[in-house]
Amino acid sequence: MLGKERVELEDFKFFRPLEIRWNDLDPIGHVNNVYYIEYFQIGRGSYMTEISQKWDWSKHMFVIAKISCNYLREIRMTAKNVRLGMRTCNIGTKSFDFQYIIISDNEETGQPIIHAVGYSTQVLIDTMANKSIEIPSWLRTNMIEYEPALL
Secondary structure (H helix, E strand, O other): OOOOOOOOHHHOOEEEEOOOOHHHEOOOOEEOHHHHHHHHHHHHHHHHHHHOOOOOOOOOEEEEEEEEEEEOOOOEOOOEEEEEEEEEEEEOOOEEEEEEEEEEEOOOOOOEEEEEEEEEEEEEEEOOOOEEOOOOHHHHHHHHHHOHHHO
């Protein structure tokens, strides 16, 4: 979705801190656009093990079919309490969609500043057969239990 979308922080249960590294910055001193996608990737690693105790990266895998990022405000090295929020926003037969939000705290008010909103579509795969597979019932159940709004 492009444009001015409405994002509710209350929709996000999962948050993880982000460390802004010196090498993430571009010559004008803010986080380069490519790192936002990397932050999404870092979040996916934590999110899957948070929502499902059964998820095992050595046994289960997905590929990214689509990813997008809407850059709303720059992130500078001095940003306070930068964090990534994630949620599952749709579950299909073989794929599921994530929504991401990158926020920090306004230094003066403490209110959240939304820097970026992103989306990705993941397709579950059988790594041995190298083909898509249906989402197993245990994973679907774990996702819905963690994100009840999916019902």
